[in-house]
Amino acid sequence: ETGVTQSPTHLIKTRGQQVTLRCSSQSGHNTVSWYQQALGQGPQFIFQYYREEENGRGNFPPRFSGLQYPNYRSVRNVIALELDDSALYLCASSSDRASYNEQFFGPGTRLTVL
């Protein structure tokens, strides 16, 4: 069984550019969450997708947008970049949106904004 994968592993962009981060969830999972982890901080919840619909958003502006494909397995997160978006972006999947379910995390995409 393949775990959660993310691409690319690293990105360097400049302010104002747009970036697309991709995630493939674990087989059988229909819920995917995205987190932003700044250096030395804990991950912060960006948003969650459940069966192709956004199912909650943290304190992040609309320029963070996402999409979950009909197969549930692939999700993208698109950001129109500002300088303080530099961080590790983590994707996690779970079997459904119940609060007690474990989330399985991918290795992350390290984004640097210059």
Add this chain to the structure above:
Amino acid sequence: AQSVTQLDSHVSVSEGTPVLLRCNYSSSYSPSLFWYVQHPNKGLQLLLKYTSAATLVKGINGFEAEFKKSETSFHLTKPSAHMSDAAEYFCVVSDRNTGNQFYFGTGTSLTVIP
């Protein structure tokens, strides 16, 4: 709203001595609580979780945690530290109000001295 406070940003122990990483939570509803570990350049891995069953929860690699509702705490312990335990540890809360949206603490960095 949910939140988590990890009371120590850094903990240093000698190999073979006990480990205590402290976590207090806030939740309006019955919480689910998790401990995740993040080794350098590796993804987040679940150590253990509490989901309203037994209050003493055993996890992987000899770790355990006790849910204390009266103290709103979920401290992580291990009887004897091993060098491989050196990592960043995150306490996480979710609840039925927001489902499978995770709220992380700021993390505790564990150093194990040989």
